[in-house]
Amino acid sequence: MTKHTSQTNTLREIPENAAGGVLHIDLDALASNWRTLRDNAGGVDTAAVVKANAYGIGIEKAVPALGKAGCSTFFVAHLSEAIRARAVAPDAAIYVLNGLFPGTCASYAEFDLRPVLGSFEDIEEWAAFSRAEGRRFKAAIHVDTGMNRLGLTVPQGLTLKDLKELNDFETALLMSHFVSAEESDNSLNLQQIEAFNAVRATLPDVPASLANSSGIFLKEKPHFNLARPGYALYGGNPTPDRTNPMKPVVGLEGRISQLRWVEVDHTVGYNGRWLALTRRRIATLSVGYADGYPRAASAHGKSGDELLAGMAIVAGQACPFAGNVSMDLITIDVTDVPEDQVKRGDTVTLIGGDLTIDEVGRRAGTIGYEILTNLGARYARVYRGGDG
Ligand SMILES: *Cc1c(COP(=O)(O)O)cnc(C)c1O
Numbered sequence: 001m002t003k004h005t006s007q008t009n010t011l012r013e014i015p016e017n018a019a020g021g022v023l024h025i026d027l028d029a030l031a032s033n034w035r036t037l038r039d040n041a042g043g044v045d046t047a048a049v050v051k052a053n054a055y056g057i058g059i060e061k062a063v064p065a066l067g068k069a070g071c072s073t074f075f076v077a078h079l080s081e082a083i084r085a086r087a088v089a090p091d092a093a094i095y096v097l098n099g100l101f102p103g104t105c106a107s108y109a110e111f112d113l114r115p116v117l118g119s120f121e122d123i124e125e126w127a128a129f130s131r132a133e134g135r136r137f138k139a140a141i142h143v144d145t146g147m148n149r150l151g152l153t154v155p156q157g158l159t160l161k162d163l164k165e166l167n168d169f170e171t172a173l174l175m176s177h178f179v180s181a182e183e184s185d186n187s188l189n190l191q192q193i194e195a196f197n198a199v200r201a202t203l204p205d206v207p208a209s210l211a212n213s214s215g216i217f218l219k220e221k222p223h224f225n226l227a228r229p230g231y232a233l234y235g236g237n238p239t240p241d242r243t244n245p246m247k248p249v250v251g252l253e254g255r256i257s258q259l260r261w262v263e264v265d266h267t268v269g270y271n272g273r274w275l276a277l278t279r280r281r282i283a284t285l286s287v288g289y290a291d292g293y294p295r296a297a298s299a300h301g302k303s304g305d306e307l308l309a310g311m312a313i314v315a316g317q318a319c320p321f322a323g324n325v326s327m328d329l330i331t332i333d334v335t336d337v338p339e340d341q342v343k344r345g346d347t348v349t350l351i352g353g354d355l356t357i358d359e360v361g362r363r364a365g366t367i368g369y370e371i372l373t374n375l376g377a378r379y380a381r382v383y384r385g386g387d388g
Contacts, residue, residue: 019380020286020328022347024251025057028385031069033233033246038070040245041216041227047073049212049230051081051097056292056375057234057250058383063088065386066233075116075228079104082113095140095173099150105129109137114172116140118150120163127165140173141206143199145192147179157199173226174199174206181214182240189215193222200224213238217245236368237358244356250372252351252379254285254312254330256344268331269323273300280322281335283342285312287350288328292374297364298324303333310363313349315341 016022038046048071049055054062063074063085073093076082082096093114100108100115100122108115109129117123117139130137141160144151152160160166176196180186193210200208207225213232215222217239229238237244262268262276280303289295297310299321310321312332322333334342342348351360357368364371 014378014380016380016382019378020255020257020288021291021350021376021379022253022255023375023379023381024253024352025061025381025383026247026249026251026385027061027065027383029235029247029249030057030062030233031065031386033235033249034066034069034071034229036245036247037213037216037227037229037232041211041223042221044223044225044227045073046227046229047071047075047095047209048233049075049097049228050085051075051077051230052373053081055230055234055369055372057372058381059084060088061383061386063092067092068387073226075230079107079113083107083111086111086113093138093172097142097150099142100125109133109135114138114140116142116150116173116175118142118144119152120156123163123165127168130169136168136170138170138172140175140209141171143174143176143196145176145195146188147177151176154195154199158202160199161202171203171206173209174203175209175226175228178210178212178215181212181218182238184214184218184239184241189218189222190220193220196222231369231372234372235357236372237356240358244358248352248356250351250357250375251349252287252375253347254287254350256283256342256346256348257286257329258284259334259342259344260284267323269298270326271324273298274323274331275302277303278335280333281337281339282322283314283319283332283334283348285330285332285348285350286328287330287376288326290327291376291378292371293325293330293350293376294364294366294371294374295325296366297321297360300324303335308363308365310350310360311355313353313355314346318354319348 048066075095095114099118142151143157209226210222213229232238235249268274299309319332361368
């Protein structure tokens with residue numbers, strides 16, 4: 001019997017011409033975005049949020065590239081993600097946002113990770129573990145100033161200073177999270193800043209952090225001691241009512257499997273949701289919802305309709321989706337592209353140019369965050385830069 005070498009759980013490299021889509025990831029743009037965010041955060045220490053596989057771009061690539069740019073603090077959502085980050089960032093401070101799961105303290109200590117404690121139960125467990133180990137392990141404390149999701153309530157936060165358990169470990173960070181920082185005029189922003197300041201005043205020696213990507217750009221400048229951007233690092237616009245100050249990090253090309261003419265009154269795709277009113281040329285791309293391209297970007301209507309639906313750029317021309325996005329395929333209307341400029345095997349742009357991640361999200365009725373974090377595992381991934 002042939003002996004097979006054991007499979008590792010890292011993705012094997014997929015050759016570009018064997019993949020339905022090619023994802024281009026620019027690690028120099030990522031590093032440049034981090035520097036831009038740091039400069040906008042008034043020079044305070046700036047972390048990087050690398051949860052969800054660094055918003056889809058690959059935690060093992062993103063963390064070293066950010067480290068070379070000067071970033072030394074990282075936030076993830078899960079303990080498992082923190083362990084992956086630690087493997088490529090031996091000296092960084094790594095925080096786990098989602099709180100302390102019961103019975104996991106020893107793993108935090110083993111990998112030198114910091115939980116973000118979000119309840120008195122979390123605090124008690126971390127304090128008891130620290131006492132038992134005889135070490136003042138580091139942790140953050142999260143105060144909920146409006147999200148009603150994770151963290152101590154503000155009244156609970158105001159009592160923290162009297163909590164004897166706080167002597168058992170080191171509170172390395174006091175943090176909260178904005179509800180709507182991307183809406184620069186939302187009055188909730190100021191309310192949250194004021195509530196956070198009230199708690200912070202009771203623990204004046206603890207470094208504080210409030211701003212996500214959009215929070216960095218608020219006129220109130222709630223930078224405190226540490227900024228925590230995620231989305232903007234990856235090219236998302238933190239200031240939706242203004243020009244995007246960030247560089248694009250992610251590009252996606254889909255490959256054309258076939259081209260065909262569809263006759264008048266014929267439909268395209270599952271359930272016949274798109275009708276050709278004139279004879280149309282359709283290109284079928286080898287990318288679908290199983291690649292994380294949202295099915296909600298399907299185009300239901302008739303040829304020539306202006307639909308809020310997916311788009312591709314083919315030979316410099318915007319081409320609308322036609323019909324439902326399938327599991328593995330997307331059909332687009334390329335009738336307006338000169339026939340000799342598009343052929344089987346060509347790639348078309350699905351993310352890039354005017355099709356920013358924000359725009360792709362909008363066209364799918366969602367946000368760019370969801371586009372990024374669903375970037376599929378079947379794409380060939382081509383990284384550039386990242387050398388500092
Ligand atoms: C995800 C997250 C961030 C980063 O937010 P962006 O909007 O992606 O910049 C910061 N803080 C917390 C608590 C988060 O959950």
